Amino acid sequence: MRELYTSELEELEALLRDEGKLVDRAIRGALNVLERDDLELADELIAFDDEIDSRYLAIEQRIPSLLARQTPVAGELRLVLAILYINLHLERIADYCVTVAKLAKLAHGLPRDRAVLEALEEMGERCREMLGTGLEYFYARDFTDSQALIEMDRPIDRANRKLIDRLIALGPDESQREWAMRMMLASRCLERIGDHAVDIGEQAAYLVRGRFEEFTDASHKPPRATT
Amino acid sequence: MEAIKTKIEVTEKERLPVVSEREAVFEARDLAVYYGDQRAIDGVNLDIYQRLITAIIGPSGCGKSTFLRTLNRMNDLVPAARLTGQLRYRGIDLYGPGVDAVEVRRRVGMVFQKPNPFHSSIYDNVAYGLRILGMKKDLDERVEKALRAAALWDEVKDRLKDSALGLSGGQQQRLCIARAIAVEPEVVLFDEPASALDPISTSAIEDLMHELKRDYTLVIVTHNMQQAARVADMTAFFGLDVSPDGNRQGVLVEYDETEKIFTNPSDKRTEGYVTGRFG
Numbered sequence: 001m002r003e004l005y006t007s008e009l010e011e012l013e014a015l016l017r018d019e020g021k022l023v024d025r026a027i028r029g030a031l032n033v034l035e036r037d038d039l040e041l042a043d044e045l046i047a048f049d050d051e052i053d054s055r056y057l058a059i060e061q062r063i064p065s066l067l068a069r070q071t072p073v074a075g076e077l078r079l080v081l082a083i084l085y086i087n088l089h090l091e092r093i094a095d096y097c098v099t100v101a102k103l104a105k106l107a108h109g110l111p112r113d114r115a116v117l118e119a120l121e122e123m124g125e126r127c128r129e130m131l132g133t134g135l136e137y138f139y140a141r142d143f144t145d146s147q148a149l150i151e152m153d154r155p156i157d158r159a160n161r162k163l164i165d166r167l168i169a170l171g172p173d174e175s176q177r178e179w180a181m182r183m184m185l186a187s188r189c190l191e192r193i194g195d196h197a198v199d200i201g202e203q204a205a206y207l208v209r210g211r212f213e214e215f216t217d218a219s220h221k222p223p224r225a226t227t
Numbered sequence: 228m229e230a231i232k233t234k235i236e237v238t239e240k241e242r243l244p245v246v247s248e249r250e251a252v253f254e255a256r257d258l259a260v261y262y263g264d265q266r267a268i269d270g271v272n273l274d275i276y277q278r279l280i281t282a283i284i285g286p287s288g289c290g291k292s293t294f295l296r297t298l299n300r301m302n303d304l305v306p307a308a309r310l311t312g313q314l315r316y317r318g319i320d321l322y323g324p325g326v327d328a329v330e331v332r333r334r335v336g337m338v339f340q341k342p343n344p345f346h347s348s349i350y351d352n353v354a355y356g357l358r359i360l361g362m363k364k365d366l367d368e369r370v371e372k373a374l375r376a377a378a379l380w381d382e383v384k385d386r387l388k389d390s391a392l393g394l395s396g397g398q399q400q401r402l403c404i405a406r407a408i409a410v411e412p413e414v415v416l417f418d419e420p421a422s423a424l425d426p427i428s429t430s431a432i433e434d435l436m437h438e439l440k441r442d443y444t445l446v447i448v449t450h451n452m453q454q455a456a457r458v459a460d461m462t463a464f465f466g467l468d469v470s471p472d473g474n475r476q477g478v479l480v481e482y483d484e485t486e487k488i489f490t491n492p493s494d495k496r497t498e499g500y501v502t503g504r505f506g
Contacts, residue, residue: 002503002504005503071453072502073452073456073489073490073501073502074488074489074490074491074492074497074498074501074502075491075498075502076502077489077490078490078491210490210491211491
């Protein structure tokens with residue numbers, strides 16, 4: 001029975017890794033959709049979410065069964081709980097990517113602004129980096145630096161701020177204003193993806209340390225620099 | 228804002244008293260128990276706290292029952308058994324000169340793995356210890372009180388004179404608990420109290436232990452780790468250690484709050500045991 005249990009835990013983690021890779025592809029896809037204003041790619045990305053959802057559901061359905069039959073304790077209990085939460089965070093990140101694709105479709109053909117697109121690209125790449133780091137902490141069970149993820153999150157917040165200033169400055173043209181509003185929402189999605197990546201890092205920390213702590217408390221964030 | 232705050236106030240979960248506020252009933256210091264030349268347990272340092280449930284878990288042969296039996300001097304009945312180190316009960320050396328083993332066992336009762344009612348009536352089973360100890364005043368009241376405390380009264384009040392052997396296994400075990408608490412001990416020791424019972428009777432015993440905790444200090448040895456996780460406040464994990472001379476003895480590996488032992492044990496050996504992985 002012990003062998004079966006071990007292989008079930010391994011399968012769960014393998015599913016999560018798989019999901020993690022797909023989610024990274026989804027973020028990259030969302031950035032490409034924004035960059036290229038590509039309707040076809042946007043539809044592909046929206047459909048791609050089903051792939052991610054299938055992994056999400058597979059994990060979600062296995063966990064209650066595992067808890068009921070194997071009653072994991074100690075490190076194994078923490079592993080199962082961390083997988084449960086990380087799964088949820090990955091699925092949310094993928095949903096934000098879908099939202100970005102939908103926003104890009106709505107903004108299709110409207111006049112674009114290069115500087116805004118570059119800021120979005122920068123935020124998106126930062127998000128991928130953070131997700132990679134959060135997941136790597138988890139896979140390696142090697143959690144050393146909770147500051148690293150927070151440090152990575154700061155430029156995202158800064159880029160978001162800069163982007164909003166730029167959008168406001170875009171001027172009175174109605175179609176450009178519509179584009180700006182869509183991009184502001186896309187920016188918000190990317191910012192949230194960064195927050196979920198931090199939460200994934202927190203789960204990795206919980207797994208390793210055995211106690212849960214928030215890296216930063218969203219309700220008490222340090223005041224932001226207003227550039 | 229105030230209204231929101233009061234609405235979402237999170238209730239504190241039930242916490243154990245902090246270490247400094249716990250009152251030790253037993254203090255084992257460098258305790259070792261031998262059966263002849265064989266060392267069964269060695270180097271045990273452990274405090275058992277008042278009105279908490281302490282579980283002792285560990286693999287077969289790790290000395291958990293041996294340890295439990297030292298707490299009420301049951302090992303005195305094994306001719307070759309001897310003990311080194313110290314075991315204090317309420318500050319008194321339990322194995323010191325002048326300590327009466329019978330008095331120890333009145334204060335520290337015991338419930339065994341297999342229900343062992345005497346071949347007599349339900350009433351006489353509970354009254355037995357009271358009569359022996361001369362606690363004959365208000366006998367009926369004392370018997371009723373013990374049966375109520377053992378959550379058995381409603382099931383047997385109309386047949387107190389019937390044979391105890393006619394009760395189900397779970398009822399017999401609760402009768403043994405009633406018999407143990409009738410003489411008003413301070414501590415009750417449970418040696419695998421539910422391993423011969425079905426899940427419903429097991430659950431009844433576990434609920435009962437939770438009730439008894441209000442008045443008694445309970446120590447339970449169990450093979451069923453989930454049972455320890457469910458009922459105990461504190462959990463001691465005993466492991467097996469092989470010394471250079473080849474002697475295999477039980478040692479205390481880790482002792483902590485049960486929640487800690489089952490979510491984040493400090494020792495790899497504990498983790499290996501509770502997860503079933505063994506190291």
